[in-house]
Amino acid sequence: MASFRVHAVVALVGSVGAASYVGALNEFPLYWVGALSLLGFIGGLAPDVDSGETKMARYSGLFVGAILTLLAYLLSDSYIVALLAFIPVVKISQFGIYKWTTHRGVFHSIPMGLLLSITVFYLFDFLEFPHSYSVFCGEFFGGGYLVHLVLDELWSLRKGISKRSSFGTALQVFRPVFWKSFLATYALLGCAIYKLPFSN
Numbered sequence: 131m132a133s134f135r136v137h138a139v140v141a142l143v144g145s146v147g148a149a150s151y152v153g154a155l156n157e158f159p160l161y162w163v164g165a166l167s168l169l170g171f172i173g174g175l176a177p178d179v180d181s182g183e184t185k186m187a188r189y190s191g192l193f194v195g196a197i198l199t200l201l202a203y204l205l206s207d208s209y210i211v212a213l214l215a216f217i218p219v220v221k222i223s224q225f226g227i228y229k230w231t232t233h234r235g236v237f238h239s240i241p242m243g244l245l246l247s248i249t250v251f252y253l254f255d256f257l258e259f260p261h262s263y264s265v266f267c268g269e270f271f272g273g274g275y276l277v278h279l280v281l282d283e284l285w286s287l288r289k290g291i292s293k294r295s296s297f298g299t300a301l302q303v304f305r306p307v308f309w310k311s312f313l314a315t316y317a318l319l320g321c322a323i324y325k326l327p328f329s330n
């Protein structure tokens with residue numbers, strides 16, 4: 131797998147470049163461009179949530195905790211509820227991520243990338259951003275995600291034929307060993323697509 135630094139640099143340069151282009155073309159406000167860059171960047175790092183490292187679980191738990199706390203705040207409209215929810219949510223997410231993710235599991239797969247991109251779209255749509263902008267948000271996250279998977283595959287090729295065992299474990303659509311998580315991902319993806327405004 132490509133190193134954290136490689137993923138971070140590629141994701142940062144790629145998403146800032148793409149966001150500036152899209153932003154200029156559509157005359158988006160600056161903070162919208164910033165949000166698109168950030169989404170692309172996060173998408174480019176997100177698959178390594180299943181790297182099986184404690185450090186990654188710690189950061190991802192913090193990230194999930196921050197998102198859920200923000201949602202709790204938006205729904206309850208109270209700082210106190212959000213602050214009280216923060217620490218338990220972070221701790222539970224960190225434990226869950228560390229416990230249930232395996233290296234190069236379902237997070238290094240195309241269906242998971244699609245599912246998370248659609249979730250990002252729903253999140254921005256829910257926050258009442260214009261429809262077309264929410265679609266861009268999903269696409270930027272998904273684009274970053276896909277670039278990460280492609281980079282991982284390229285890296286496993288670079289190591290040479292003798293060590294190619296990890297080839298094909300990043301850009302995957304199904305893996306029998308992880309059939310349960312793949313099945314769950316496809317089921318959720320089905321629901322998410324079914325609910326999409328333009329799919330019916």
Ligand SMILES: [Zn+2]
Pocket residue numbers: 131132177178238278282
């Ligand atoms: Zn990776």
